[in-house]
Amino acid sequence: MPATAPGAVLLSGIVGSTAYGLAHAGSDIDRLGLFAAPTEGFHGLHHPAESQVTTAPDRTLHEAAKWCRLALSCNPTATELVWLPEDLYEVRTPLGDELMAIRRSFLSARAVRNAYLGYATQQFRKLLTRDTTEATTRARAAKHARHLVRLLEQAVHLHETGHNLVRLPDPGRVRELGERIADEPAVAERLLAAANERLDRPGALPDRPDERPAEAWLHRVRAAHYTPAATPAP
Structure with a gap:
């Protein structure tokens, strides 16, 4: 210790x-x-x-x-x-x-939705408020986008399996998607909508912990x- x-x-x-x-x-x-x-x-x-x-x-x-x-x-x-x-x-x-x-x-379905989607939405808002003319801010935007993708994938996996997927199975894909979202934030909107739709379906988690x-x-x-x-x- x-x-x-x-x-x-x-x-x-x-x-x-x-x-x-x-x-x-x-x-x-x-x-x-x-x-x-x-x-x-x-x-x-x-x-x-x-x-x-x-x-x-x-x-x-x-x-x-x-x-x-x-x-x-x-x-x-x-x-x-x-x-x-x-x-x-x-x-x-x-x-x-x-x-x-x-x-x-x-774990509970309600809390997973509120917490993971809440954090992902925060990352999305940061993407929308950045100054796109600064290179350092572009790199920061890609980081926000990566974590947005990661949070959504973890939320859906938790909801559907009851298991928390900490180590991503394809981090290269998440990095590439983050770069794309940094240039085209509308992609994130589609990901958020898709995650919401999947979280609306019955899953593996109880409503309350x-x-x-x-x-x-x-x-x-x-x-x-x-x-x-x-x-x-x-």
């Missing part, structure tokens, strides 16, 4: 473009993880910090309860932590493995990280 961690790191890995297969020379290495703050820290007026973000290295750690809340809303970035390819995990613990075992219970496994897991985390105060000597 890194010395700067705010608690016991339960699960951590490399996420972002590296995980998707979209990284290139010079791409940042992004890390995401979750930790368990000492349980006694929740007993007073001020609770432990819910997140820790560092830039050297680029790493975000969420406290276990916050991560669960994000995952229950199907936040795309948080969710991918428990669906990474095996080779991208850097910290795994028994409690982290338990969380991975209940990962499908966090099952919170019970997450609640039980958090109770195990709190029990494992509780150190009773020492009894004063008489």
